[in-house]
Amino acid sequence: GQQVQQSPASLVLQEGENAELQCNFSTSLNSMQWFYQRPGGSLVSLFYNPSGTKQSGRLTSTTVIKERRSSLHISSSQTTDSGTYLCAMERGSAGNKLTFGIGTRVLVRP
């Protein structure tokens, strides 16, 4: 089964609304990372978040490693937030490779 599960699979927001994206891991992990990908675009690292809460602008990531979960909160969404949000985990036993979830597709309407 999928080692990294993301929910929801997709999300439609009205500009200004908040959203919370979830990421759950089926195995123990050393750390995890949140990425943003535009359609046809490259991956942009949002957070490298071994544990705890980190904030960058309107984005907040909270990771609880021992509970194998992480969330990404988007506040006051904007149309430019539209795209796919991916989370990935890193397990020390597998080198530094990342195992990705399938992503949450976010569409923010004006």
Added chain:
Amino acid sequence: ETAVFQTPNYHVTQVGNEVSFNCKQTLGHDTMYWYKQDSKKLLKIMFSYNNKQLIVNETVPRRFSPQSSDKAHLNLRIKSVEPEDSAVYLCASSLGSQFFGPGTRLTVL
């Protein structure tokens, strides 16, 4: 500019041809990676290199081979492409968090 650079941006070829994709990072990282993103957008690790040593080699077909001249470069060669190789190939490097290049989109006709 410090980043991860990939060439070409896209490549169209026919079944059986050989292709090679280049990746260079100017971040001073020790570890580089190749990932494949399929049509369902799932990203999967293919290879990783640390100081020119292969440290993770996923069960990818043998027609794929990574090539590294130094720790700043990691190229990917596909000896004889097949239709299922059509995908976006993403290169990354890391020192802790991973940074990705823009990707190379391969289309096999």
